[in-house]
Amino acid sequence: MLPVEGGLGNEPLLAVDNLHVEFHTRAGIVRAVNGVSYTVDPGETLAVLGESGSGKSVTAQAIMGILDMPPASIPKGEIRFKGTDMLKLSEEARTQVRGQRIAMIFQDALSALNPVFTVGWQISEMFRVHRGMSKGDAMKKAVELMDRVRIPAARQRVNDYPHQFSGGMRQRIMIAMSIALDPEVLIADEPTTALDVTVQAQIMELLAELQRESQMGLILITHDLGVVADVADKIAVMYAGRIVENAPVHDIYRAPAHPYTKGLLESIPRVDQKGQDLYAIKGLPPNLLELPSGCSFNPRCPYRQGNCETDVPPLHQISGTRGSACHYWREVLDGDR
Amino acid sequence: MAIGEKILEVRDLVKHFPLTQGILFKRQIGAIKAVDGVSFDLHKGETLGIVGESGCGKSTLAKVLMALERPTSGSVMINGRDIGRARGAELKRMRRNIQMVMQDPYTSLNPRMTVGDIIGEPYEIHTEVAPKGDRRTKVQELLEVVGLNPDHINRYPHQFSGGQRQRIGIARGLALQPEIIVCDEPVSALDVSIQAQVINLLERLQNEFGLAYIFIAHDLSVVRHISDRVGVMYLGKYVELGKDTEIYDRPAHPYTQALLSAVPVPDPEGREQRERIILQGDPPSPANPPSGCRFRTRCWKAQEICAEEEPLLQIRPGTGHESACHFAETHDVVHVN
Amino acid sequence: MSDIRPGGPVIAPEETPVPKPQKKEKAAKPASLWSDAWHDLRRRPIFIISLCIIAVLALMALWPSLFSSVDPFNARTCELATARQGPSTGHPFGRDNLGCDLYARTIYGAANSLVIGISTTVFAALIGGLMGLIAGFFGGGVDSVASRITEIFFAIPSILGALLIGSTFRDSGWGIWLVVAALTILGWPMTFRIMRAAVITAKSQDFVVAARALGAGPVRIMFRHLLPNALAPVIVVATINLGGFIAAEAALSYLGVGVQPPEISWGLMIADAQRRFLEAPLPLIFPAVFLSITVLAFIMLGDAVRDALDPKLR
Numbered sequence: 001m002l003p004v005e006g007g008l009g010n011e012p013l014l015a016v017d018n019l020h021v022e023f024h025t026r027a028g029i030v031r032a033v034n035g036v037s038y039t040v041d042p043g044e045t046l047a048v049l050g051e052s053g054s055g056k057s058v059t060a061q062a063i064m065g066i067l068d069m070p071p072a073s074i075p076k077g078e079i080r081f082k083g084t085d086m087l088k089l090s091e092e093a094r095t096q097v098r099g100q101r102i103a104m105i106f107q108d109a110l111s112a113l114n115p116v117f118t119v120g121w122q123i124s125e126m127f128r129v130h131r132g133m134s135k136g137d138a139m140k141k142a143v144e145l146m147d148r149v150r151i152p153a154a155r156q157r158v159n160d161y162p163h164q165f166s167g168g169m170r171q172r173i174m175i176a177m178s179i180a181l182d183p184e185v186l187i188a189d190e191p192t193t194a195l196d197v198t199v200q201a202q203i204m205e206l207l208a209e210l211q212r213e214s215q216m217g218l219i220l221i222t223h224d225l226g227v228v229a230d231v232a233d234k235i236a237v238m239y240a241g242r243i244v245e246n247a248p249v250h251d252i253y254r255a256p257a258h259p260y261t262k263g264l265l266e267s268i269p270r271v272d273q274k275g276q277d278l279y280a281i282k283g284l285p286p287n288l289l290e291l292p293s294g295c296s297f298n299p300r301c302p303y304r305q306g307n308c309e310t311d312v313p314p315l316h317q318i319s320g321t322r323g324s325a326c327h328y329w330r331e332v333l334d335g336d337r
Numbered sequence: 338m339a340i341g342e343k344i345l346e347v348r349d350l351v352k353h354f355p356l357t358q359g360i361l362f363k364r365q366i367g368a369i370k371a372v373d374g375v376s377f378d379l380h381k382g383e384t385l386g387i388v389g390e391s392g393c394g395k396s397t398l399a400k401v402l403m404a405l406e407r408p409t410s411g412s413v414m415i416n417g418r419d420i421g422r423a424r425g426a427e428l429k430r431m432r433r434n435i436q437m438v439m440q441d442p443y444t445s446l447n448p449r450m451t452v453g454d455i456i457g458e459p460y461e462i463h464t465e466v467a468p469k470g471d472r473r474t475k476v477q478e479l480l481e482v483v484g485l486n487p488d489h490i491n492r493y494p495h496q497f498s499g500g501q502r503q504r505i506g507i508a509r510g511l512a513l514q515p516e517i518i519v520c521d522e523p524v525s526a527l528d529v530s531i532q533a534q535v536i537n538l539l540e541r542l543q544n545e546f547g548l549a550y551i552f553i554a555h556d557l558s559v560v561r562h563i564s565d566r567v568g569v570m571y572l573g574k575y576v577e578l579g580k581d582t583e584i585y586d587r588p589a590h591p592y593t594q595a596l597l598s599a600v601p602v603p604d605p606e607g608r609e610q611r612e613r614i615i616l617q618g619d620p621p622s623p624a625n626p627p628s629g630c631r632f633r634t635r636c637w638k639a640q641e642i643c644a645e646e647e648p649l650l651q652i653r654p655g656t657g658h659e660s661a662c663h664f665a666e667t668h669d670v671v672h673v674n
Numbered sequence: 675m676s677d678i679r680p681g682g683p684v685i686a687p688e689e690t691p692v693p694k695p696q697k698k699e700k701a702a703k704p705a706s707l708w709s710d711a712w713h714d715l716r717r718r719p720i721f722i723i724s725l726c727i728i729a730v731l732a733l734m735a736l737w738p739s740l741f742s743s744v745d746p747f748n749a750r751t752c753e754l755a756t757a758r759q760g761p762s763t764g765h766p767f768g769r770d771n772l773g774c775d776l777y778a779r780t781i782y783g784a785a786n787s788l789v790i791g792i793s794t795t796v797f798a799a800l801i802g803g804l805m806g807l808i809a810g811f812f813g814g815g816v817d818s819v820a821s822r823i824t825e826i827f828f829a830i831p832s833i834l835g836a837l838l839i840g841s842t843f844r845d846s847g848w849g850i851w852l853v854v855a856a857l858t859i860l861g862w863p864m865t866f867r868i869m870r871a872a873v874i875t876a877k878s879q880d881f882v883v884a885a886r887a888l889g890a891g892p893v894r895i896m897f898r899h900l901l902p903n904a905l906a907p908v909i910v911v912a913t914i915n916l917g918g919f920i921a922a923e924a925a926l927s928y929l930g931v932g933v934q935p936p937e938i939s940w941g942l943m944i945a946d947a948q949r950r951f952l953e954a955p956l957p958l959i960f961p962a963v964f965l966s967i968t969v970l971a972f973i974m975l976g977d978a979v980r981d982a983l984d985p986k987l988r
């Protein structure tokens with residue numbers, strides 16, 4: 001029996017609530033995540049968009065419980081899976097939830113796979129350890145899974161080692177391992193960043209199909225605005241450890257309500273357009289050791305006013321499904337788009 | 338910008354890396370055909386984009402153009418002289434005319450040298466370009482040109498962010514006032530909000546100094562934005578070469594069409610209707626490419642002739658630009674109808 | 675409100691000042707590897723302690739008369755009648771087998787230990803470093819030949835090799851330089867290996883490719899780009915080896931092929947005292963303690979330098 005069962009009425013499948021994560025380093029306290037909240041429901045795809053250092057991956061690692069503590073610590077916040085706060089569960093109970101109910105795939109599939117074991121052995125280990133299957137049955141399941149993630153000639157390749165596969169095939173093996181125990185939430189951390197664009201398309205299509213079949217909640221962590229537009233239902237944009245904007249996917253691309261999101265959208269070239277001037281967000285992402293006072297984005301923001309340097313903007317509720325952490329979201333929304 | 342006279346002429350360029358076996362008595366058992374017969378011209382002030390997936394030979398092509406690797410056969414004529422055959426003092430003189438910007442701003446700058454030493458090194462190697470007394474001033478001018486503070490001349494690379502380091506790398510490339518700059522994935526290692534800054538800088542420098550760029554990248558959106566003409570590579574050969582509008586709006590080769598359809602567009606409108614050509618499998622090994630057309634193993638149009646006869650890069654009936662497909666046919670995959 | 679938006683692309687010099695990733699650098703002296711390392715070292719007690727010990731030893735070696743008014747090279751300061759006397763006023767360590775002042779001899783012994791240790795380290799680092807740089811840079815046949823040669827040297831058991839060299843050239847009259855030569859010949863392959871490995875790592879980095887694209891020749895690439903980036907591990911190993919060479923000198927002198935009387939060396943003193951150790955342990959213990967402290971000080975220094983130069987090795 002797993003420690004977490006059933007759902008509670010309106011409680012989302014997975015909810016991150018006011019999460020804070022800090023790293024204690026010799027140089028000082030790095031505030032990587034500063035009050036992040038998001039939810040994901042069955043069959044839904046949430047894209048967490050952000051650049052390096054935005055805290056998007058740290059949040060995911062906190063959900064999975066794979067942060068090294070110390071140096072990391074979670075001073076505040078809740079991570080609720082079907083209503084149960086996982087941070088309050090015993091280590092043992094949490095181990096049962098993650099890996100089985102919540103699974104994760106990483107950007108670098110090669111280093112996430114063990115080079116000295118065959119891929120079949122590594123996939124079947126999931127069944128042997130968590131389901132107590134015999135070696136032979138587990139191996140049979142491994143072949144089935146490899147078929148399911150469309151690895152050609154799975155029966156022959158089950159005894160190959162990770163380095164004998166191409167980058168795209170290795171990512172499929174990672175996906176096979178993560179879905180082996182039918183998780184309810186899958187976290188994909190930059191799953192296609194290291195891959196070529198045609199392979200990226202294959203992997204994204206595979207993920208979408210698996211999600212349709214099993215109604216998993218998918219959290220896609222990425223910096224790629226194109227991938228997000230292709231697959232996401234809703235988006236949370238992160239900057240300097242905070243969510244600066246969240247919205248259904250169509251709203252955000254039609255009319256962003258935060259200057260950072262707007263700047264990002266105007267700064268990327270598009271394959272279907274030519275000749276537009278690229279707007280460059282000036283300056284650099286902030287140093288997490290010394291976040292700017294007030295709004296973290298204010299030194300780079302074209303909409304900045306006096307109070308941006310003093311008051312941290314709350315996540316203003318624009319509509320039932322949208323929020324923007326900008327004092328001047330109305331002006332941004334009405335912008336010249 | 339006005340496109341001027343021809344300054345670079347590449348003809349039938351081939352670069353094979355021998356595969357050897359045995360330790361003491363090495364014998365060649367084959368060759369990686371990294372670049373296998375590439376021809377193109379580059380004019381003053383023009384940007385030629387080169388796209389392709391990993392292993393297509395685009396980075397090797399850059400190395401051969403820079404005379405970092407000797408071509409197996411073929412020629413790279415810069416203003417009428419072959420840099421691939423040049424030696425000693427002549428090669429050194431020719432290098433003044435072709436410089437490069439590298440992908441990784443973290444490894445492309447010597448961590449033990451100050452910014453002043455890094456940008457000033459070209460003058461130490463080519464002492465005739467600037468007299469000793471002027472060098473410091475020249476370096477400071479270059480820092481200003483690329484948008485950095487000239488007072489930071491004595492800082493070390495690790496004191497700068499990724500985008501700023503890339504500017505330092507660009508300044509080093511500009512020092513000798515070359516006519517051609519080879520940019521090998523110059524923005525792919527940078528954060529999204531910084532990419533636009535660097536792309537805009539490259540465009541401004543081109544206008545100011547009349548530079549010609551060879552712009553190598555796997556990001557088709559960035560290439561479209563910056564290029565006047567685009568070449569698409571697959572397994573060491575061009576499959577298609579033409580003006581940016583021809584390649585992006587009227588691609589004729591199936592591989593180009595698949596590549597373009599796989600690029601995610603940062604706009605969710607109509608994403609359900611967008612045409613997607615998902616290629617099956619991985620590219621074959623460049624050590625053992627398929628006979629005839631190299632793309633035929635993954636091509637949905639392939640017929641017997643494709644295995645027997647290699648399609649040449651030429652203008653085909655019904656298309657206005659060169660493509661290497663027996664069944665070339667223009668088809669706009671990017672724009673939603 | 676659209677007028678707030680800046681028009682056109684922003685490529686003006688970034689208004690945000692260069693980020694201050696490390697707060698301490700605000701003082702804005704250019705932070706190189708070495709100044710960073712120095713900053714780090716200054717706050718390590720181990721480094722300070724070993725540096726102090728080495729400073730005292732260096733003083734002993736340079737001006738031994740500061741520490742002892744007795745001149746141990748003057749035979750008249752020895753009185754056989756007082757041999758093996760315990761500590762007394764004016765002779766804090768007592769006297770040795772020949773009745774000479776043990777304290778003075780221990781102090782004067784520091785010079786040979788340090789000269790041999792430092793010279794051997796410098797020569798071994800120069801020879802090994804240069805060969806490692808050349809082998810690593812050129813690779814191929816040059817590298818194969820150089821690597822095979824070092825393997826031959828590695829195959830010689832060091833003490834046996836040093837004994838062989840020492841006894842063969844015993845009468846050459848080179849004095850302590852014979853010891854330096856023997857230890858250098860056996861010590862350089864270590865530096866070679868480390869330098870070669872560091873150069874090969876540095877060689878594949880993009881900044882070397884960039885220098886080649888600029889037209890830099892092999893000498894510039896080796897000394898401007900590769901050497902500075904490969905130096906750190908070599909310096910670390912050299913510092914740690916220095917202690918080892920001092921210990922090796924003592925061992926050779928003890929075995930009779932190192933420093934020869936009337937020169938003074940801790941190894942010789944230990945050999946002398948060992949014959950009567952059971953009745954008079956002090957003449958052996960004092961030089962042995964000095965030797966151990968010296969060796970330890972250099973090894974600790976090397977450790978601290980390694981931690982400061984390359985935190986990843988920790």
